[in-house]
Amino acid sequence: TCIGLICLTSCEFKKNAIPKDLAKQQIIPKPVSVTATGSSFEINSNTTIHYQDEELQPIANYLAEILRPATGFKIPVKVLSSKPSSDHIFLSLSDSIATDEGYKLETKEDGVLIKAKKPAGVFYGVQTLRQLLPAAIEKGTKMTDTLLVATGTVIDNPSYGYRGAMLDVSRHFFGVDDVKRVIDLLSIYKMNRLHLHLSDDQGWRIEIKSWPKLTEIGGSSEVGGGEGGFYTQEQYKDIVKYAQDRFITIVPEIDMPGHTNAALASYPELNCDGKAPELYHGTKVGFSTLCIEKEITYKFVDDVIRELAAITPGEYIHIGGDESHVTPIKDYIYFINKAQKIVEKHGKKVLGWDEIAHSELLPNTVVQYWAKGENALKGIEKGAKVLMSPSKKAYLDMKYDSITRIGLHWAAYIEVDDAYDWNLETYEEGISKENIIGVEGPLWTETVENMDDIEYLIFPRVLGLAEIGWTPTNQRNWEEYKVRLGNHKDRLEALDINYYPSKLVPWK
Ligand code: TNX
Numbered sequence: 001t002c003i004g005l006i007c008l009t010s011c012e013f014k015k016n017a018i019p020k021d022l023a024k025q026q027i028i029p030k031p032v033s034v035t036a037t038g039s040s041f042e043i044n045s046n047t048t049i050h051y052q053d054e055e056l057q058p059i060a061n062y063l064a065e066i067l068r069p070a071t072g073f074k075i076p077v078k079v080l081s082s083k084p085s086s087d088h089i090f091l092s093l094s095d096s097i098a099t100d101e102g103y104k105l106e107t108k109e110d111g112v113l114i115k116a117k118k119p120a121g122v123f124y125g126v127q128t129l130r131q132l133l134p135a136a137i138e139k140g141t142k143m144t145d146t147l148l149v150a151t152g153t154v155i156d157n158p159s160y161g162y163r164g165a166m167l168d169v170s171r172h173f174f175g176v177d178d179v180k181r182v183i184d185l186l187s188i189y190k191m192n193r194l195h196l197h198l199s200d201d202q203g204w205r206i207e208i209k210s211w212p213k214l215t216e217i218g219g220s221s222e223v224g225g226g227e228g229g230f231y232t233q234e235q236y237k238d239i240v241k242y243a244q245d246r247f248i249t250i251v252p253e254i255d256m257p258g259h260t261n262a263a264l265a266s267y268p269e270l271n272c273d274g275k276a277p278e279l280y281h282g283t284k285v286g287f288s289t290l291c292i293e294k295e296i297t298y299k300f301v302d303d304v305i306r307e308l309a310a311i312t313p314g315e316y317i318h319i320g321g322d323e324s325h326v327t328p329i330k331d332y333i334y335f336i337n338k339a340q341k342i343v344e345k346h347g348k349k350v351l352g353w354d355e356i357a358h359s360e361l362l363p364n365t366v367v368q369y370w371a372k373g374e375n376a377l378k379g380i381e382k383g384a385k386v387l388m389s390p391s392k393k394a395y396l397d398m399k400y401d402s403i404t405r406i407g408l409h410w411a412a413y414i415e416v417d418d419a420y421d422w423n424l425e426t427y428e429e430g431i432s433k434e435n436i437i438g439v440e441g442p443l444w445t446e447t448v449e450n451m452d453d454i455e456y457l458i459f460p461r462v463l464g465l466a467e468i469g470w471t472p473t474n475q476r477n478w479e480e481y482k483v484r485l486g487n488h489k490d491r492l493e494a495l496d497i498n499y500y501p502s503k504l505v506p507w508k
Pocket of ligand 1: 322323353397445
């Protein structure tokens with residue numbers, strides 16, 4: 001117990017608990033550079049958050065909303081044009097920071113200064129500050145510890161511009177609140193893309209006003225026979241906005257020409273024989289295809305992409321293209337060529353699973369490497385960049401080991417070390433840094449039914465993927481990371497995350 005500065009018991013312990021060595025802080029993803037100056041700054045009842053540019057007000061409010069419940073302090077948020085005198089947290093924009101997502105966080109005894117070229121960098125600086133505070137701030141309830149931040153400087157920026165995860169909302173549907181929680185959790189680790197797999201054989205999940213039966217019929221099923229569900233365009237826009245406020249871009253996917261049973265069941269005219277198949281509740285892949293030779297197919301694709309592009313501010317629309325096993329290759333190439341042009345016509349760039357490299361690729365198309373290195377290499381030959389999601393390392397739906405309760409294992413068992421201990425630049429010969437836009441961890445949800453399941457498969461592996469996308473390869477190693485991850489236990493628990501407590505990690 002401590003009263004003011006006088007400790008009655010466990011004095012040594014308390015002294016050691018005072019964070020004074022910034023270099024020993026356990027930040028994930030690991031920052032590029034950390035310099036400690038051996039003292040600390042206290043957040044107290046006088047602490048005010050100042051922001052220097054209107055654009056930063058939402059970030060200032062975001063930080064205040066994290067600090068207020070934990071401290072019980074007012075934490076006012078004020079606009080200010082120059083650096084205030086003391087007890088402040090100051091957010092500012094400055095051209096002295098070179099990169100779009102980079103930031104500098106400087107803590108002295110009298111305050112914290114976060115500066116960046118763009119708001120995104122300020123947001124990442126705020127996430128770093130958040131991890132410098134005691135884990136208990138994440139509980140959202142008033143804590144008793146003093147809030148101390150170790151002094152020093154963090155200079156940081158990401159290695160890759162695309163750091164993402166994918167959530168399959170088709171095999172099992174997850175509502176808006178679940179998606180928002182995923183967004184909240186990804187943003188803590190400076191991830192900036194959430195790919196939503198919005199359609200598949202088992203369900204169609206986005207309202208398309210010109211084709212209403214897609215959701216009316218195709219939205220009503222899911223794996224195992226549950227009731228399914230879908231997002232109205234208003235709900236989707238709400239998700240997009242919520243993500244944007246956390247510097248996450250939503251990448252929507254309409255999987256075509258295979259993985260389309262839900263659409264085919266909704267509209268008989270999309271089938272070559274004109275007959276609608278039954279809705280599908282199983283987990284097989286590769287049995288469905290849009291009818292490549294029908295004119296109406298391209299009217300359908302055009303309407304869907306047009307409506308989706310209109311509510312998607314992000315630059316990419318994902319057209320799937322995986323496992324079209326019942327589409328003859330000639331037809332497949334014809335279809336993917338046309339689908340790319342439709343996406344381009346509606347002002348977006350194309351992302352697609354690695355099989356799309358068989359087609360002609362538009363100059364801005366990105367190939368998502370999941371299965372075959374040769375496809376990714378073919379994509380590079382055709383001028384494409386690659387998004388790295390090799391299933392043996394990056395798939396978040398793979399079991400950790402043979403006794404994991406949920407998940408699949410066709411690609412591999414992926415323990416926490418396997419998910420971390422690989423490099424984007426050396427994974428496949430012929431794919432190097434300049435070919436790669438970043439990394440994404442897909443969570444397919446055949447066996448995933450609720451938020452607890454999502455969290456169990458994503459955490460802690462997604463922290464490793466976040467670090468692979470952010471931290472330079474030569475600054476990463478598993479032996480050091482596993483200790484940092486182990487020290488992160490309190491934070492995962494304060495966030496109430498149902499993580500997999502791998503035996504390979506020395507959980508503190
Ligand atoms: C393959 S990965 C698929 C998905 C499945 C996944 C299960 C990819 C592009 N296609 O349809 O859900 O395996 O792990």
